[in-house]
Amino acid sequence: MEECVNSRILELxxxxxxxxxxxxxxxxxxxQEHRTSGIVxxxxxxxxxxxxxxxxxxxxxxxxxxxxxxxxxxxADMDALPVTEANDVPYKSQNEGKMHAxxxxxxxxxxxxxxxxxxxxKDSLCGNVKFCFQPNEEDAGAExxxxxxxxxxxxxxxxxxxxxxxxxxxxxxxxxxxxxMAGMDHFWITVxxxxxxxxxxxxxxxxxxxxxAIIENISFIEKRQIGTLxxxxxxxxxxxxxxxxxxxxxxxxxxxxxxxxxxxxxxxPRQHLEQLVKHICDVYGTTYSIxxxxxxxxxxxxxxxxxxxxxxxxxxxxxxxxxPCVTMGGEDFAEFVKLVPGAFxxxxxxxxxxxxxxxxxxxxxNVDEDALLTxxxxxVQSVLSYxx
Numbered sequence: 260m261e262e263c264v265n266s267r268i269l270e271l272x273x274x275x276x277x278x279x280x281x282x283x284x285x286x287x288x289x290x291q292e293h294r295t296s297g298i299v300x301x302x303x304x305x306x307x308x309x310x311x312x313x314x315x316x317x318x319x320x321x322x323x324x325x326x327x328x329x330x331x332x333x334x335a336d337m338d339a340l341p342v343t344e345a346n347d348v349p350y351k352s353q354n355e356g357k358m359h360a361x362x363x364x365x366x367x368x369x370x371x372x373x374x375x376x377x378x379x380x381k382d383s384l385c386g387n388v389k390f391c392f393q394p395n396e397e398d399a400g401a402e403x404x405x406x407x408x409x410x411x412x413x414x415x416x417x418x419x420x421x422x423x424x425x426x427x428x429x430x431x432x433x434x435x436x437x438x439x440m441a442g443m444d445h446f447w448i449t450v451x452x453x454x455x456x457x458x459x460x461x462x463x464x465x466x467x468x469x470x471x472a473i474i475e476n477i478s479f480i481e482k483r484q485i486g487t488l489x490x491x492x493x494x495x496x497x498x499x500x501x502x503x504x505x506x507x508x509x510x511x512x513x514x515x516x517x518x519x520x521x522x523x524x525x526x527x528p529r530q531h532l533e534q535l536v537k538h539i540c541d542v543y544g545t546t547y548s549i550x551x552x553x554x555x556x557x558x559x560x561x562x563x564x565x566x567x568x569x570x571x572x573x574x575x576x577x578x579x580x581x582x583p584c585v586t587m588g589g590e591d592f593a594e595f596v597k598l599v600p601g602a603f604x605x606x607x608x609x610x611x612x613x614x615x616x617x618x619x620x621x622x623x624x625n626v627d628e629d630a631l632l633t634x635x636x637x638x639v640q641s642v643l644s645y646x647x
Contacts (some may be wrong), residue, residue: 264643267376268635275372275631280350282364286339286357289395292316295337295367299392302371306378308390313407314400320390321413322378324646328386329416331645332409332599333638334592335370336363336396345622360624362423362608367392369421369631373638386646387413399554401591410599417564418601419641420592421634423608424584425615429627432576432637433584433605436565440558440603441490441518443589444529444551448473448536451546454509463507467500469543470511473536474498480531489526492518492587518587520557558593564602571640572604576633580607588619606634 278298287295296316303310303320311319316337344351344358352358359365374390391409394400409415427433450470455463474495481491493515500511517528529551540547573581584605592603608630609615617623 264376264380264639265636267379268372268632268639271372271375271635272632275368275635276628278368278371279365279628279631282367283359284350284353286352286354286359286364287337288341288357289338289398289400290315292337292394296392296394299337299367299371303374303390306375308374308378313409314394314403316394317400317404317407317409318392319409320374322374322381322384322388322390324384324386324388325382326385328384328646330387330389330413331642332389332391332415332418332595333370333373333642334391334393334418334420334595335366336393336400337367338363338395338397338400340397340620342620342622346625348625358622360621361397361619362626363396365423365608365626365631365634366421369634370638373635376635376639377642380643384642384646388642388646389415396591399591401555401594405594405598410595415599417645418595418599419564419568419603419638420595420601421604421606421637422590423626423630423634424605425609425617425619425624425626427582427584427605427607427609429607429610429630430576430633431580431582431607432572432633433607434565434569434572434581434602435583435585436560436562438520438557439560439585440590440593441492441520441587442523442557442593443554444517444523445554446515446517446529446532447550448513449548450511450513450540451548452507452509455507457505457507460507464544465507466511466545467508469540469545470498470500470513472539472543473513476535476539477532480528480535484531485526485528490520490587491526491528493528493532516554518589520585520587522557555589555591556593556597558590558603559596560602561596561600564600567644568602568641571644572637575636575640604637606630606637
């Protein structure tokens, strides 16, 4: 990356930290990011970048270079989580029960500053840059952006995204081809029994015992039906049933997720789960209903895009600090790379010396703000590698 661009990014360190902390103090849940999108729109327009609203609270900025060329899309997510923050910091969340516990505040701030830097390079760009500020990443907001035309007018040729990642130390970047984040399905199961008196269980049909058997046997699917060489995690995360200590309930509700690093059609985890539920309910004399919903597909980085970005990424942080990174977490950036060649990187943001050790979605989650500059540099150099 050119020295003048590096210097400009360093000059904007205080600005990106200020932006990130402001977003952190005012978190908004998916499709409720009205304040955030308002700030994003105003900032981009101040940089001379035309904006368009889509997907309810999403914002897309378009920067046209001086000469024709490809269109590169950079993406940041804006939504927060329904988490009550436990950090004691001056920029602690002011919205009770809501928190940027995944780093999206940093992503938004990084992409805004990257947009400013790239707008100042407009006359030397051969092509266009789309800045995609996406709502509701935690629950499939990318699909809505696609439906509203984010990949069109002009058509996107390559897309790049990144995530501040506390499991990686600050100063490292995770970049690799192929599957890097898991596909995720939600499931809801209701086990139907026959209520009764806890003193006469033989006269009832207990759905709780059937539900327990389902939970206990899920690992059979992961290990014996799909196999450990095809990473699969099925977790039950909620269970609700019963009204009193001496009453056998007539139904129990379970919900959870299926995560996988492969095409779900190849190994059919949904079908295996329903088959297990059916057999157990048959044994226990209960019935069931089950529903699935796709949250995101597996995120498959395009090998050509990764190989294109690797040399300058290694120049950015050193070849020894560009490492493979694969996680069973989900990320709906996957929906973009299903349609357009793209790559997603992990920007190391952990720092044990600063106490930044808590995992994503934890009430004490935080990021090393030095990583914000690395994220800006990654965004900017990705564009320059295609459009200079």
